[in-house]
Amino acid sequence: MLQGLSVDSSGPSFTPLVVVELVSDAKEETIGWLLNKIRDQQHDGGAELLVEQLGPGVGAQEKENPNLFLVGATWQRLLSGAEDVGLFKESTDGSMRAFTCANKHNFKDFGGDGDGFLSMAECQYIIKHELDTLRAKDETHVPGYKQAKLYPGKSIIRRLLSKRILIQIFPLHDKEELKRLSFSWYKKVKLSLQPLDDIRHYYGEGQALYFGFLEYFTFALVPMALFGVPYYLFDWEDYDKYVVFAVFNLIWCTVILELWKRCSASLAYRWGTLSRKKAFEEPRPGFHGVLGFNPVTGREEPLYPNIKRQLRIYLVSLPFVLLCLYLSFCVMMVYFLMEGWALSVYDQEPTFWTGVLLFIPSIIYAVVIEAMNLIYRYAAEFLTEWENHRLESSYQNHLVLKVLVVSVNYYFNFLQNISLATLLITSQILNQFMEAFLPYWLQRRRNKKMIRKVQKRRILEDKELPLAEQVRLEADMSTYLGTFDDYLELFLLFGYVSLFSCVYPLAAVLVVLNNVTEVYSDAFKMCHVFKRPFSDPAANIGVWQLAFEAMSVIAVVTNFALIGLSPQVKTYFSDSETHLILWTVAAEHGLMAFKFILTFLIPDIPKHIQIKLARLEFESLEALKKKVKTTN
């Protein structure tokens, strides 16, 4: 599978999987120390991996970074690493089990010495994990850099990254497989679904779940879109129908979110991450603390008191978020004042220039909000990092929560001017193309330049670049920053659909259209614009599930508020405004109760997977009983 990438330099030949790039002026001493750490035996605190410097490219005379290192490992090392990270694989009896080297032959597809048992993405994940868990023992600082302090338990890679001695670590693409994947994914015109298993195989579970969710979400919105079209086209005046539509939408939102949990559990079980998350999660690399013993596993790792984290969250982060929320409201108020003033100027003297003046507040507001969001985003990331969460999932949860609380801005903009909706969503589609194709075009130009440069020097038969050039090209590609922004985009779209379904029935149609193009542009981006990301063994879409559910609850409130405000309903209850409000509130409470009962009634995990998980747990407990017996 990786034949095309074998290193043709001296030393034991191995398949390069991951690239480590140090700054070009890194000290020899530091490089030697790091390479030794990577090569050292595990019981000496090393990672026991294979590492080799990348040979000079064809354009070596130009100033290019010589400090690119290729990291790989033997199959035995990768298999023992798979055990370390707690990989779940399908066993011969069809259930998913934690892989162990000792019983490797009980696993499906395990043949020979294990070559091909792990996918390339899994190998790269294992190598990343081994590099990340390289922790300082007795060094007080990075050799050669006195200011880069180390203490026992500190992740070496993290310190090198934070001191900018290490530029980046990234996994290599596999051109052959990528070509196959991109063909089945988006290149052929097809009615079939996305190849989720192949995506997972190449990019890992986190990515595959994102694309799975995107696809699921698109299909789930189709009924809402179909219902919405006639409402928009015929502009029915009958408010009953609007209420029916809104109620349908709200219930449908609940149902699709519940069903997604089941889908996601099925996918995660098939991919082995569902039981794995349940088992045990490693601390994230950025986590720091005093080296000690984990109370659950007894393994040596940094410990950080929970109470300190709680204090940081409740005494610093929470007030900060509330302050930002308050600030954004102030900005909105200023905007309203400005707009009122502009309107009054225009009313007094309606000329072209005062007409232009009308747009000024909106533009200023948009710019200010955009800038504030950007700053806030950095602050949120900084704070969440500072809170020092032990688990990646908990870090993500706190970051997403912070960002979402302040995302209400978006909807206030929307609420101001509903007719902007079409513009907003269509602009998003345009945005996608810009995001995906502009970088691709730049990328391509660089690529071509490189090819031309290579062709100058030697004859290139199959237009395939040699490894050194390939690695350098990939090192220059932009880095994919995770699924956060992709989910955020989906979340905002879901908000438009659910919050304003009763006043803007066409939202679902536009979102479906957007999602269809989103699938293609995201797939394209993943394949051609970004460096390959490390796979992320996600078992579900994490805190986003909660965010979507919270949105669907808020949607009940806003929808009924909008129904209550609509002129049709008001004329219906023209005799008494009190009656109108009471009926609206009663209906809202009823629907809310129904929603919660529905959520409660639909099991989150399909029965057959529940049974498989229970069996695993039962077998473990039985094994524990037996184990104590043998040690007795």
Place this chain on the structure above:
Amino acid sequence: MLQGLSVDSSGPSFTPLVVVELVSDAKEETIGWLLNKIRDQQHDGGAELLVEQLGPGVGAQEKENPNLFLVGATWQRLLSGAEDVGLFKESTDGSMRAFTCANKHNFKDFGGDGDGFLSMAECQYIIKHELDTLRAKDETHVPGYKQAKLYPGKSIIRRLLSKRILIQIFPLHDKEELKRLSFSWYKKVKLSLQPLDDIRHYYGEGQALYFGFLEYFTFALVPMALFGVPYYLFDWEDYDKYVVFAVFNLIWCTVILELWKRCSASLAYRWGTLSRKKAFEEPRPGFHGVLGFNPVTGREEPLYPNIKRQLRIYLVSLPFVLLCLYLSFCVMMVYFLMEGWALSVYDQEPTFWTGVLLFIPSIIYAVVIEAMNLIYRYAAEFLTEWENHRLESSYQNHLVLKVLVVSVNYYFNFLQNISLATLLITSQILNQFMEAFLPYWLQRRRNKKMIRKVQKRRILEDKELPLAEQVRLEADMSTYLGTFDDYLELFLLFGYVSLFSCVYPLAAVLVVLNNVTEVYSDAFKMCHVFKRPFSDPAANIGVWQLAFEAMSVIAVVTNFALIGLSPQVKTYFSDSETHLILWTVAAEHGLMAFKFILTFLIPDIPKHIQIKLARLEFESLEALKKKVKTTN
């Protein structure tokens, strides 16, 4: 510990633990078959227990049932039974682990051959479990009773009970221990808490959790009671204060329910039921189906398709409950009509007799509702039994849900006439005394008669009854029907406090008073009125937690509705009713959101127990890895 109860008849002497009572005219053939089943080796489908007929009492010449059998077991059998039921005991390293005979010496307090390691309640529970799991193999009917059909997998004991061949199975009291327990529990005047560990030791976890909850609930209500008194006494007209009081109450309700979960988890962990429930629950004895293999454990047990149960629930039980709900509303409507009519009669002609007429509708209504509740309760039990739930917990959940849905009746009565509250709660206290002391008095009379009878025949030195008389006396005591009614009572009281806190601030005081007497009367009942119940290894208060939480959500709605209706608030918003309602609704939504966030933020299980549970799970998974290694 059980020396006072040793059987002094022929055969191998053993400690009698459980009594099995057959009808007095049971056929010899049947008795012989059942005793053989109980005595047979386990691999022959028997229970391998010791069983012996109870000798005739002193009043043997009178017609008394000769078919009373005492069941006991050897310590070895009890220990292997403890392994069967999956008992968790404290191991020498302080954590709770599933007991196994093979590693019995790793458990704390295990000395010698295990005598005294299991409490009497645990032994009785094990014997009950072994009797319950006696299942028919190839018998087509109970020998001697052609009409009592059996099929493979049917519980023999269940069939004998349902055909009234078996009258009852009950565990024996331990007079010595009971005396000690009752002294520390309620006989001494004290400021200390209830001896929960002793209660659990004697009655099992289910009972102990009930008393723990009762105590917790009482203490938790004290702040509400203290806040409520000045509101009642000074009759403050300032509505702000009422709102503050109501909001405090609502938040407090949420907090105490969340904290109880943590308390309950701590207790259940200490008692070994928290991990046990997580591990694996046996099917309830009443569960029937085709004999097959459990997909999780691989053990042979009856199987029943889930889809059939779902159909029964949604197509029969749900419509029935809704119908009953509708009926009870109809009855209420009729009551209102009747009352209106009585009022109009009284208005026209206000004499003594028309004054009496005013009470007639209420009395009729109370009687009808009481009768309907009784019938409904039987129907609910029948339906839930018929739904054929596999687990006792799921049976309980469905039963409680059915009963609670219709319990809204109670509150409608209450809402009609708030001033009745005092009467209602004080009547409940009177009721307790009637419940506890009337049966006790009757019991005592019987007891004295028996003692006199014995004294007639031989001199009784220490007033201690011989075993035969003791067993016969206990057989005649009433049977404790479980904690259902006790929890229901608490639930209704909690409802009064939370639903009407803003209009009736004294409710908490009355409930606290009621609970204090309730502790004593319940303790007294348990010790003196009822047969000893079998212990029930509960890990929490089950569906009642959910019921209390649901009530606290409903309470938010009713409280704000009552605040909105109150005249003080109305005068405050005298200019616009719309504003009043909108503010009320906004405040209600805000509080509801806060409540949910609070519920979400308070972890259900204390951190140190979470770690212990995670460690157990981690060790199990590690053991599973190792296990496959050894079988390899």
